[in-house]
Amino acid sequence: MDVRAQIVMVFNLDKCIGCHTCSISCKNIWTDRKGAEYMWWNNVETKPGVGYPRQWEDQERFKGGWVVDGKKLKLKAMGKGPTLANMFFQPNMPKVEDYYEPFDFDYGNLAGAKEAKDQPVAEAFSQISGKKIEEIQGGPNWDDDLSGSQLYAANDLNLKDKKVIESYDSMFMQYLPRICNHCLNPACVASCPSRALYKRGEDGIVLVDQEVCKGWRFCTSACPYKKVYFNWNTGKAEKCIFCYPRVETGQCNACAHSCVGRIRYVGVLLYDADAVEGAALKGDTELVDAHRDVILDPRDPEVCRQARENGISDQWLDAAAASPVYALVKELRIALPLHPEFRTLPMAYYIPSLSPVLSTWGDTHKLLEHGMIPALETLRVPIGYLASLLSGGNEGVIEEVLKKLIAVRVQMRAENLGLPADPALLQEAGLDEAAAKRLYRLFTVAGYHERNVIPPQQREEDDPQRRKQEAGFGILKKTRGGGK
Amino acid sequence: MLNSFIFIALPYTALALLLLVTPYRFLSNRLTWTAYSTQFLERKVLYWGINPWHYGILPILLAHIVGFAFPGAFKGLLGNPETLVGVESVLFGLGAFAVLGVVLLLLRRVNSAMLKRVTFTSDWLILYLLLFQAGTGIYIGYVLRWGSQWYLHTAVPYLWSIVSFQPQIEYVADLPLVFKLHAACAFLIVAVLPFTKLVHMLYLPVDFLKDPPLLYRWRSK
Numbered sequence: 001m002d003v004r005a006q007i008v009m010v011f012n013l014d015k016c017i018g019c020h021t022c023s024i025s026c027k028n029i030w031t032d033r034k035g036a037e038y039m040w041w042n043n044v045e046t047k048p049g050v051g052y053p054r055q056w057e058d059q060e061r062f063k064g065g066w067v068v069d070g071k072k073l074k075l076k077a078m079g080k081g082p083t084l085a086n087m088f089f090q091p092n093m094p095k096v097e098d099y100y101e102p103f104d105f106d107y108g109n110l111a112g113a114k115e116a117k118d119q120p121v122a123e124a125f126s127q128i129s130g131k132k133i134e135e136i137q138g139g140p141n142w143d144d145d146l147s148g149s150q151l152y153a154a155n156d157l158n159l160k161d162k163k164v165i166e167s168y169d170s171m172f173m174q175y176l177p178r179i180c181n182h183c184l185n186p187a188c189v190a191s192c193p194s195r196a197l198y199k200r201g202e203d204g205i206v207l208v209d210q211e212v213c214k215g216w217r218f219c220t221s222a223c224p225y226k227k228v229y230f231n232w233n234t235g236k237a238e239k240c241i242f243c244y245p246r247v248e249t250g251q252c253n254a255c256a257h258s259c260v261g262r263i264r265y266v267g268v269l270l271y272d273a274d275a276v277e278g279a280a281l282k283g284d285t286e287l288v289d290a291h292r293d294v295i296l297d298p299r300d301p302e303v304c305r306q307a308r309e310n311g312i313s314d315q316w317l318d319a320a321a322a323s324p325v326y327a328l329v330k331e332l333r334i335a336l337p338l339h340p341e342f343r344t345l346p347m348a349y350y351i352p353s354l355s356p357v358l359s360t361w362g363d364t365h366k367l368l369e370h371g372m373i374p375a376l377e378t379l380r381v382p383i384g385y386l387a388s389l390l391s392g393g394n395e396g397v398i399e400e401v402l403k404k405l406i407a408v409r410v411q412m413r414a415e416n417l418g419l420p421a422d423p424a425l426l427q428e429a430g431l432d433e434a435a436a437k438r439l440y441r442l443f444t445v446a447g448y449h450e451r452n453v454i455p456p457q458q459r460e461e462d463d464p465q466r467r468k469q470e471a472g473f474g475i476l477k478k479t480r481g482g483g484k
Numbered sequence: 485m486l487n488s489f490i491f492i493a494l495p496y497t498a499l500a501l502l503l504l505v506t507p508y509r510f511l512s513n514r515l516t517w518t519a520y521s522t523q524f525l526e527r528k529v530l531y532w533g534i535n536p537w538h539y540g541i542l543p544i545l546l547a548h549i550v551g552f553a554f555p556g557a558f559k560g561l562l563g564n565p566e567t568l569v570g571v572e573s574v575l576f577g578l579g580a581f582a583v584l585g586v587v588l589l590l591l592r593r594v595n596s597a598m599l600k601r602v603t604f605t606s607d608w609l610i611l612y613l614l615l616f617q618a619g620t621g622i623y624i625g626y627v628l629r630w631g632s633q634w635y636l637h638t639a640v641p642y643l644w645s646i647v648s649f650q651p652q653i654e655y656v657a658d659l660p661l662v663f664k665l666h667a668a669c670a671f672l673i674v675a676v677l678p679f680t681k682l683v684h685m686l687y688l689p690v691d692f693l694k695d696p697p698l699l700y701r702w703r704s705k
Contacts, residue, residue: 089531089535093527095527128525129597129601195691195699199701211515213518215519234518235518236518
């Protein structure tokens, strides 16, 4: 057992209202620069939909993530030899059209236009070529809310039965906010010939060393989530940095901090680094369980002992024990990894959304099973769809989670109305009253410090002499690649 | 005069720039150390330009370097006329391939609007230099036949005299003008290398071949 810690985010899809506030706060802080205009380290997409970049989930096209080859893992795209042979032209790299041509508007024209009969307009121009754009062809959330559109939603790879979105009364929609998953088995890191990408040992954040990156571009397609972007101005790769300058000082990430729906939870998970590869080798439908098995119990004394041995501070262990992420992912087993079948062991987790409580008028009677809360079988979002997104196709995992969500609602509704609750429903879902209360609290009234338990990194306590020697001159930095 | 300039002044200037500016840039401005790929913005023409260019020029560059490093071995090897014809034909084909590639890369910069803002003077400079270099190269290969053999008896001893700081330009002083231009352009390319994106060729990804797939960095270890 090799105990390590990571700061992890959980998204409650039930509460996401698709307002894009997270994307905007991220953009304003990190990617409002030349060459980074099209980068959305945090983006929100509508599901069903094609996402951003378009069709990012299609690994036959972009060749991202890992595949199992016999008893070994290998990058889906190519091995090391072909990597060297494809350095000049990277065949799987997404092109600007897969994202969109970033644009801005010529506001100067509003004030500077000559006097004429018509009102002046601010025309769109390309932020790459500087040329006027007659008709904008795409944007970061181009299919926002268009779940019923055959143009976009029908191209969602997770949607096996396209008929679902053709009929108004079976249509459904939900939002999917995405950041870099800071995976345990990051394919971007493995694909980099310069070794510019690395995972930080202390907190698991995956970063690109801008001084080492030579712009070979393999990471952009190796990441199955398409969360490594190529800066066309600097010629180097960039990605979500999990707001490490904030997180290191115990502050919450900008996206989570600004979240209007308070759908995000940030906290520490302890994991067993020795178990990572074995977990990634499991079959598609066993991946979620394997994923959970990699995560360790922060209250287990043996885990704590080994964690301390690995240099994890008591402050971090306390944070791990109080972590809302641990509660949601492992204890209550309600948050799931996005597309675990890409085998990168993503460390961002999603609580699947329940379908709309009210159906069309004609079907309302069907929904009365638990008061106004629908039964699992009558849910509008196909379970297969959620399974394709969040459990590698394992519908049982999704059913378990949805049962819990339903049971918590029925329980709390009964409690609020002073009605007798049915304890069997909770029991069947694998919860008890305390767990239901805990979930209810996390989903509703939990405050900032309950939703986000972030221990500061205490860099100043860490080997001060060494830090002093490293400070000041960039050229005195530690050599790359050192350590574990 | 021209000989002294091309064969003494130029190579030493180029060498000095390479040896001084490269480490300076590495230490002071590594953020610009990249291949500045434009594949993201334009990939259709790039595919037909960048692959022929690199796959053409790399073996030729390598041939120049190993010929310089081990002239004795190659003198014997190329003494066999059949081997010589084979080597010459292959290198000529690769050279033509490289010229085609660099022409496409140049035209691509001219024609694509998307590339306007990522194309700088240095990009034009190196494209023209490389075109000239590859062009004179295949011209020499065709007109002044058996270059792979006479290179070993002229340019190689001259280059050795340069690196041993006892320049003996008589080895190359009487060669045709096109050869002198080819040499001059080579020194120019070496001279501009540390200032341009050509620095990308000074980095060979070898760590990557032996490293385990995942790379961790620890603050304290």
